[in-house]
Amino acid sequence: MNSVITVRKLVNRFGDQLVHDNLDLDVYRDEILGLVGGSGTGKSVLLRSILGLQKPTSGTITVLGRRIEYQQPGPTRCWGVLFQAGALLSDLTVQQNVELPIALHSDMPLETRHELASLKLLMSGLDLSVADKYPAELSGGMRKRVSLARALALEPKILFLDEPTAGLDPIAATEFDELITWLHDNLELTIMMITHDVDSLFGICDRIAVLVDGGVIVGTMNEILKSEHPWIRRYFGVPRALRARQAALGRAHA
């Protein structure tokens, strides 16, 4: 198993608040890693540090063998990011949003660019009738799908998802989970997702990373469920988590 993202001795401190205290994390090739943690445990800070959007207090981060430096161009071509609210460019249509990274990174003919962008929209489960709409005209779920299409535009090897199913109804959330699994299986993607959707955690994540006490506890779902840590016990002990676990067991037996 080789690690595509390596975080070593990461420290993030804001004033008196120590968010990450010598955190070590590996994300392996072709896995779906779910990242969970209570609010204020630094899920977003960790993601932003990996993406080079935030300067960690100390520590090293390597993505695909490349050292990540704050505000330095990272391996842009190799990763795609689905931001929580979509972060689509509001002045551009859906089609233009997806085409923009392609246009900036390739000199391919215009027609091929249109086709590839449309392809990514279709792959993200969108209908091409939305192509000429502006982000403000779309529903939240559709915006996420467009954002996913944009994240896939440059054929990334790693996909970062920030709460992909938050704010979606259960049907849309389940479909989104299926879409992520499908993309993962077909595109040989490594996926790191921040999520609080217990169904996603049980259903599609290969391993779970739990941010607690400034560090991280990583393992498969079964390992995590055996953990003695009080926060983890509470997290997976609440009724909705138990139901999700039941549902996942049911699927496994079926």
Add this chain to the structure above:
Amino acid sequence: MVLMHGRGDEDMSDRFLSIESQPGQLLVNVSGCWVFDHVSELERAAAGVQPAEGARVTFQCRGLEDMDIAGAWVLYDRTQQLSADGFKTELKGIKAVHVKFLQHIIDAAAIRQYQQPEQHTGRPNPVYGAIATLGRNVAVRIEDVGRISRSIADGVRRPSLYLVGEVIKQVYLTGVQAIPVVVVITFLIGIVLAYQSSGQLEQFGAKVFVVDLVSISVMREMGVLLAAVMVAGRSGSAFAAELGVMQLNEEVDAMRVLGLNPNQMLIIPRVLGLVISLPILTLFADAAGLAGGALVAVGSAGISGLQFVERVAHSTDLSDFYVGLSKAPVFALLIATVSTLRGIQVRASAEELGQRTTMAVVQSIFLIIVADAFFATMFTRMGV
């Protein structure tokens, strides 16, 4: 990036496919990395597969090293085109992942149907369109101004502690913080006025009238006008941008839902704040303009300090000062209303925010100057 021509081109195509022509069939050996980075070359290479009439086309993919969606699309697209042209095509030896799933998700026809939207769909008649837009704008503006004035009236009638606090904050942001820059520019303009006029007046031996010219023009016009233009640039843009971003973040909607009137919460403090701070800035501007004039008069025109003061007292009376000052609240009202209005009109996009902010500043300054012309006419007619 270096594009190779001639022999190099041949080599490049060879990297991705080689064609063997056999009787009744065309064998295409697909090789190398069919990935996003090479799409342009792949397109060219794929377009080079031109079978003879009625030939079978076989794509042999055993030599394929790497492939991603983009590369798979180019290959798939070419096979589809060839099939559509009536050729029998076959893909052999391809690894399951890419092309297989392409085939079952893609309605290739749907993709090709996509056409770049016309950037600007032609208006039937530009003149008619422009008039219609103008009419609509005027109507909308009158309606908005009416709505805002009504909530201003409401707010003033029932002032709350919150409102008082916000107004004080706005006076600080738009007035107090602007004092240094307003003082500096009016001081400099005072100097410029004095220098420019002293040269001319000297020819008539009327150099001492420099003082009259500077003091009257600064008090009646320049002080308030420069302060207003500076405030339009500083605070007009700030108002529009603040309200615009709040609109984009749905903060304004949130206020509405919470039963708070955004007009009262956001617009009134800004309007009142500016109405208070612009007259204050005008006082500073007048003083600084006079000081600039005095500096030149004393320093280079040979007028003594005492003479300067005496001349100012003689040539200008209080009405000149009031004429200038009376315009300040009106200008402030124009700047604040136009800018907040533009901000609140932002609906969807970042580009719109920029446009509205620009509009806020441009229209504020435009209206200030129009109003000033109106005032000049009015005061002259009134004999003030």
